[in-house]
Amino acid sequence: MKIVVINKLLTDTHKEQIRRAAGEIGGSVLFVDSEDDIPGSFEDCEVIYGFGLKNAGRNRNLKWLSVPSAGVDYLLKPGVFANEACMITNSSGSYGVTIAEHIVAVSLLMMRRLDFTYAESLRGRWSSPQPQRSLKDSRILVLGTGDIGCCFARRARAFEPESITGVCRSGKCADKAFDRVEDTGSLDDLLPFADLLVMSLPDTPDTRNILSRARIALLPPDAYVVNVGRGSAIDEDALAESLNEGRLAGAALDVFKNEPLPSDSILWNTKNLLITPHVAGNLTLEHTLNVNVDMFCRNLLRFGRGMPLNNLIDRNKGY
Amino acid sequence: MKIVVINKLLTDTHKEQIRRAAGEIGGSVLFVDSEDDIPGSFEDCEVIYGFGLKNAGRNRNLKWLSVPSAGVDYLLKPGVFANEACMITNSSGSYGVTIAEHIVAVSLLMMRRLDFTYAESLRGRWSSPQPQRSLKDSRILVLGTGDIGCCFARRARAFEPESITGVCRSGKCADKAFDRVEDTGSLDDLLPFADLLVMSLPDTPDTRNILSRARIALLPPDAYVVNVGRGSAIDEDALAESLNEGRLAGAALDVFKNEPLPSDSILWNTKNLLITPHVAGNLTLEHTLNVNVDMFCRNLLRFGRGMPLNNLIDRNKGY
Numbered sequence: 001m002k003i004v005v006i007n008k009l010l011t012d013t014h015k016e017q018i019r020r021a022a023g024e025i026g027g028s029v030l031f032v033d034s035e036d037d038i039p040g041s042f043e044d045c046e047v048i049y050g051f052g053l054k055n056a057g058r059n060r061n062l063k064w065l066s067v068p069s070a071g072v073d074y075l076l077k078p079g080v081f082a083n084e085a086c087m088i089t090n091s092s093g094s095y096g097v098t099i100a101e102h103i104v105a106v107s108l109l110m111m112r113r114l115d116f117t118y119a120e121s122l123r124g125r126w127s128s129p130q131p132q133r134s135l136k137d138s139r140i141l142v143l144g145t146g147d148i149g150c151c152f153a154r155r156a157r158a159f160e161p162e163s164i165t166g167v168c169r170s171g172k173c174a175d176k177a178f179d180r181v182e183d184t185g186s187l188d189d190l191l192p193f194a195d196l197l198v199m200s201l202p203d204t205p206d207t208r209n210i211l212s213r214a215r216i217a218l219l220p221p222d223a224y225v226v227n228v229g230r231g232s233a234i235d236e237d238a239l240a241e242s243l244n245e246g247r248l249a250g251a252a253l254d255v256f257k258n259e260p261l262p263s264d265s266i267l268w269n270t271k272n273l274l275i276t277p278h279v280a281g282n283l284t285l286e287h288t289l290n291v292n293v294d295m296f297c298r299n300l301l302r303f304g305r306g307m308p309l310n311n312l313i314d315r316n317k318g319y
Numbered sequence: 320m321k322i323v324v325i326n327k328l329l330t331d332t333h334k335e336q337i338r339r340a341a342g343e344i345g346g347s348v349l350f351v352d353s354e355d356d357i358p359g360s361f362e363d364c365e366v367i368y369g370f371g372l373k374n375a376g377r378n379r380n381l382k383w384l385s386v387p388s389a390g391v392d393y394l395l396k397p398g399v400f401a402n403e404a405c406m407i408t409n410s411s412g413s414y415g416v417t418i419a420e421h422i423v424a425v426s427l428l429m430m431r432r433l434d435f436t437y438a439e440s441l442r443g444r445w446s447s448p449q450p451q452r453s454l455k456d457s458r459i460l461v462l463g464t465g466d467i468g469c470c471f472a473r474r475a476r477a478f479e480p481e482s483i484t485g486v487c488r489s490g491k492c493a494d495k496a497f498d499r500v501e502d503t504g505s506l507d508d509l510l511p512f513a514d515l516l517v518m519s520l521p522d523t524p525d526t527r528n529i530l531s532r533a534r535i536a537l538l539p540p541d542a543y544v545v546n547v548g549r550g551s552a553i554d555e556d557a558l559a560e561s562l563n564e565g566r567l568a569g570a571a572l573d574v575f576k577n578e579p580l581p582s583d584s585i586l587w588n589t590k591n592l593l594i595t596p597h598v599a600g601n602l603t604l605e606h607t608l609n610v611n612v613d614m615f616c617r618n619l620l621r622f623g624r625g626m627p628l629n630n631l632i633d634r635n636k637g638y
Contacts, residue, residue, distance in 0.1 A: 097455050101427055101478065108424035109433070117595050118434065119441060124587045126579035126596045132604040136416050158477035159420065260445035268443045276436050277445045285451040 001027040001304070004042050006050025007068065008033035009283050014293045018049075021297040025304020047303065049296050053080065062086050064303055068283060068292050070095050070148075071230055072313050073203035088313040089299060094291040095281035096151030099228050102280035103152045103198055106252035107135065110224050111196075115274055133222075133249070135159035139193055142166045143210070144200035144229060145173040145181055148281075152198060153177030165190060169206065184210070191218040196226070203230035204318035213238035222249045228280045231256035240270040248272070254280040320346040320623070323361050325369025326387065327352035328602050333612045337368075340616040344623020366622065368615050372399065381405050383622055387602060387611050389414050389467075390549055391632050392522035407632040408618060413610040414600035415470030418547050421599035422471045422517055425571035426454065429543050430515075434593060452541075452568070454478035458512055461485045462529070463519035463548060464492040464500055467600075471517060472496030484509060488525065503529070510537035515545070522549035523637035532557035541568045547599045550575035559589040567591070573599040 003022055005015075015031055022029045030042045035054050038045075044061040049068070053075075056065055060082045067075070070092040074080075109115055113130035120127035138161045142149045145166040153164050154177040163179045167190065171183030182190060184206070191197070197219065201207040211225070211234045219225070225248065227234055236257055242248045252274040256267070259278055267273060283289045299309050313319065322341055324334075334350055341348045349361045354373050357364075363380040368387070372394075375384055379401045386394070389411040393399075428434055432449035439446035457480045461468045464485040472483050473496040482498045486509065490502030501509060503525070510516070516538065520526040530544070530553045538544070544567065546553055555576055561567045571593040575586070578597055586592060602608045618628050632638065 097479070098451070098453065101431065101453060101455075105424060105427035105431055105433055108420055109428065109437075112420065112424055112598075114424055114428070114595070115437065117598060118428075118437065118593065121587075121594045121596070122438060124582060128596075129598050129601045129603050132417070132598075132601055134417065134420060134604055134606050136420075136606050155477045158474045160416070263443060268440075274437065275440045276433070277440070277447075279431075279436060279448050279451075282448045282451060284448050285453055287453055287455050 001025065001047065002042050002045035003027045003029045003047040003049070003300070004038055004045045004052065004055070005029060005031050006033070006035050006038075006048065006052055007031075007283075009289060010293070014289070017293060017297055018300075021300045024301060027300070027304065047300070049300075056081050056086065058082050064089070064309070066296050066299060067091065068094075068296075070281065071202055071319075073230065073232075073318065075313075076315055076318060087309060088315075089309050089311040090313060090319075091292050091295055092311055092319075093147050094288050094295055096147035097291075098282070098285045098288045099148045099200070099280045100151035100155050102254065102276075103200075103226050103228060104135075104155055106226055106254075106274055106276070107196055107198075107224060110250040110252060110272070110274060111135065133195075133224075135161055135196070137162045138195040140164045140196045140198065141190055141194035142178070142198045142200070143187070144168060144198075144202075145175065145178065146200065148200040148228065149173075149198070150175040150177050152200070188215065188218060191215055192220060194219060194223050196224045199225070199227040199229050199233055201229040201233050202319035203232045208232045209235055211235065211239070216242050216248070219248060221247050224249050225251040226253075227251075228254045231259065236267060240266050240273070243273050244271050246271075250274070252276070254278055320344065320366065321361050321364035322346045322348045322366040322368070322619070323357055323364045323371065323374070324348060324350050325352075325354050325357075325367065325371055326350075326602075328608060329612070333608070336612060336616055337619070340619045343620060346619070346623065366619070368619075375400050375405065377401050383408070383628070385615050385618060386410065387413075387615075389600065390521055390638075392549065392551075392637065395632075395634055395637060406628060407634075408628050408630040409632060409638075410611045410614055411630055411638075412466050413607050413614055415466035416610075417601070417604045417607045418467045418519070418599045419470035419474050421573065421595075422467075422519075422545050422547060423454075423474055425545055425573075425593055425595070426515055426517075426543060429569040429571060429591070429593060430454065452514075452543075454480055454515070456481045457514040459483045459515045459517065460509055460513035461497070461517045461519070462506070463487060463517075463521075464494065464497065465519065467519040467547065468517070469494040469496050471519070507534065507537060510534055511539060513538060513542050515543045518544070518546040518548050518552055520548040520552050521638035522551045527551045528554055530554065530558070535561050535567070538567060540566050543568050544570040545572075546570075547573045550578065555586060559585050559592070562592050563590050565590075569593070571595070573597055 049066040111133035145168040166178035166181040173181040250272040254276045368385045430452035464487040485497035485500040492500040569591040573595045
């Protein structure tokens with residue numbers, strides 16, 4: 001069984017761990033930094049762990065693509081796979097810790113006006129105190145109660161918020177980090193009471209534009225919005241207007257409809273908008289990469305033994 | 320009994336609350352925005368709540384100065400009080416929440432390289448992923464286990480660190496937020512194992528220069544330092560050298576030996592140093608101000624009834 005691993009951040013320890021797992025199921029592993037480095041002898045591999053889209057588009061032998069990302073929307077368009085029966089797994093579960101830290105960081109950054117203070121400090125200026133807000137006693141609304149939403153809620157809990165409400169499609173989530181969990185039908189009733197709206201949703205037909213112009217208008221003018229899921233979830237023009245007109249206190253976006261964000265995007269010059277370049281869940285954090293590799297190795301053993309894969313994408317649901 | 324309250328941030332609700340407390344003990348309250356606004360008729364007041372240093376220097380009738388700050392070092396120098404028996408209380412206990420949020424924010428900002436990302440974003444640049452660090456599995460050393468240190472430790476706990484070790488003079492702290500608490504004699508043994516050193520100490524003869532050049536050298540080169548106590552606790556020149564030479568990963572200072580930080584200070588141009596202008600514990604946060612006023616009102620009733628004051632400063636200990 002030929003296995004290709006595409007990831008230039010892997011250490012020797014990671015590679016050894018993957019080789020060992022492959023050995024147990026009689027697989028042979030090739031490590032490359034980039035998909036373009038795959039030699040002809042591995043073009044017909046059965047397994048790819050990494051962003052192997054070009055190979056997937058022509059390799060009819062590919063049975064399983066394991067992507068290190070959580071979002072897989074880009075893989076579900078027609079024509080991506082030469083073998084339409086190819087299984088896709090994502091790495092949802094490895095990003096909760098790092099993205100939760102990102103959400104806490106940017107929320108506090110905005111609420112405490114550290115963005116302003118830091119910008120002034122870069123200019124060598126000792127700035128005067130700004131009005132501050134706090135996670136303490138705030139009402140937090142978390143849209144998307146997967147690994148990321150739960151990891152964030154568990155951390156946010158320590159800051160003594162008034163409430164943490166989760167919202168997901170089913171309205172059900174076993175995690176005790178939320179005070180309550182509602183289904184997406186309740187969103188319009190919940191938005192007017194959010195001090196902080198955290199969005200961590202996959203891109204699916206149901207989530208596209210879920211924070212529409214009408215829903216942005218339902219948020220209180222002193223609310224903050226953080227999006228770490230997919231840019232498609234927000235009406236970016238309406239959000240920019242609300243921010244520029246002071247109908248929202250601030251927003252921190254790590255994801256955008258178009259990435260990299262075009263240099264002429266109005267978002268770059270939008271008031272109280274913190275832009276980060278899709279780095280909330282970066283594999284440059286050792287912990288994330290370790291969990292990611294662990295998950296692949298466990299799944300590789302399952303694959304080799306003919307067991308159902310963990311994190312298998314349901315093409316109909318889109319995640 | 321004449322009571323002067325100096326604080327331009329107070330709302331009508333705060334003023335009403337203070338008037339009610341004063342009424343219960345037969346006191347009469349004057350509210351002013353600045354000490355310079357105190358009329359002659361209140362120059363001989365018995366109580367000041369605020370930064371009333373000028374009056375304290377000439378008012379022999381002043382029996383109690385209640386300052387809204389936590390640090391009181393500036394009040395303990397000779398000649399500050401015309402009445403040397405004047406009691407001083409601080410507002411330690413009202414800053415834990417806000418300063419803990421500051422510490423989490425700046426720690427994550429540095430560890431996740433959001434300082435770099437944000438600076439690039441201000442220039443309209445979609446920057447490339449940076450190496451990241453995490454609070455997860457980190458070894459946190461908290462120097463000073465008062466209200467601020469404990470509030471921080473309780474929040475940090477939610478990020479799943481490897482350990483949180485408290486250090487204080489006595490080596491004892493009842494708060495369960497710490498895995499263990501050691502006395503300051505153990506500091507040299509603990510510093511080499513700190514990923515994040517958080518300092519929240521009052522200015523006393525014992526704490527001055529506690530993070531000396533020799534101790535800075537004991538920290539691992541990938542350690543971060545956060546100081547929210549007093550600037551006097553750190554050898555600033557040695558810290559700047561360590562940062563510039565890459566012998567420390569980063570530092571976030573909110574307090575400095577000289578404040579405002581002089582425009583020609585080397586610190587402004589020190590590598591990986593995040594400067595904030597003494598804003599970690601700002602009364603611009605509503606929660607902080609509310610607790611601060613609550614504490615004063617409770618103490619005012621105690622004062623009027625001849626009971627021992629809470630938060631009374633021990634001039635020998637310096638806090």
